[in-house]
Amino acid sequence: MELRGFTSGYDGLVASWAVDANEVGLLSGRAEYPFPAELTASWRKDDDPDIESYLLFDGERPVGYGEVWLDEEEDEVELARIIVDPEVRGRGIGAELVRALLGPAGKAGYSEVFLRVRPENAIAIATYQRSGFVDVPAGLMDEWNADQPVAYRWMRHAGD
Numbered sequence: 770m771e772l773r774g775f776t777s778g779y780d781g782l783v784a785s786w787a788v789d790a791n792e793v794g795l796l797s798g799r800a801e802y803p804f805p806a807e808l809t810a811s812w813r814k815d816d817d818p819d820i821e822s823y824l825l826f827d828g829e830r831p832v833g834y835g836e837v838w839l840d841e842e843e844d845e846v847e848l849a850r851i852i853v854d855p856e857v858r859g860r861g862i863g864a865e866l867v868r869a870l871l872g873p874a875g876k877a878g879y880s881e882v883f884l885r886v887r888p889e890n891a892i893a894i895a896t897y898q899r900s901g902f903v904d905v906p907a908g909l910m911d912e913w914n915a916d917q918p919v920a921y922r923w924m925r926h927a928g929d
Contacts, residue, residue: 772869775822781806783834786852795887796852798918821873825866832857833866837874846874848884867900871926885921894922903927
């Protein structure tokens with residue numbers, strides 16, 4: 770497996786990995802289905818140096834997508850918009866993708882790595898836990914959710 774920077778031309782493929790309106794909602798907060806390819810294009814804004822988009826490849830086949838959001842002001846990184854090709858789910862690809870994303874997240878040099886996940890997304894939560902993520906304290910979670918459209922479960926990378 771190899772993590773590579775996201776390039777144009779894969780937008781439609783990544784959009785097709787959300788198999789229903791629920792998955793679109795988990796990934797983007799929007800309930801449109803099928804997932805509009807132009808939405809994935811809007812994620813990886815070429816003019817925003819604080820968002821790095823990646824694809825995980827198995828040989829020449831893309832099998833996962835994720836982003837690394839850099840926040841210099843807060844001295845932290847957030848892993849975001851993580852999705853795996855439905856044809857390869859259940860094979861540990863999600864955990865491999867998260868571990869791969871920790872590479873550029875760590876190289877950024879910030880003190881913390883976080884992610885947020887919908888509380889009902891049990892499979893993703895288990896994947897993140899296997900990858901060394903733990904819940905942030907409840908009070909902090911409440912504070913961070915105050916301005917969010919949904920109450921996320923916030924997790925911090927505590928190491929492997």
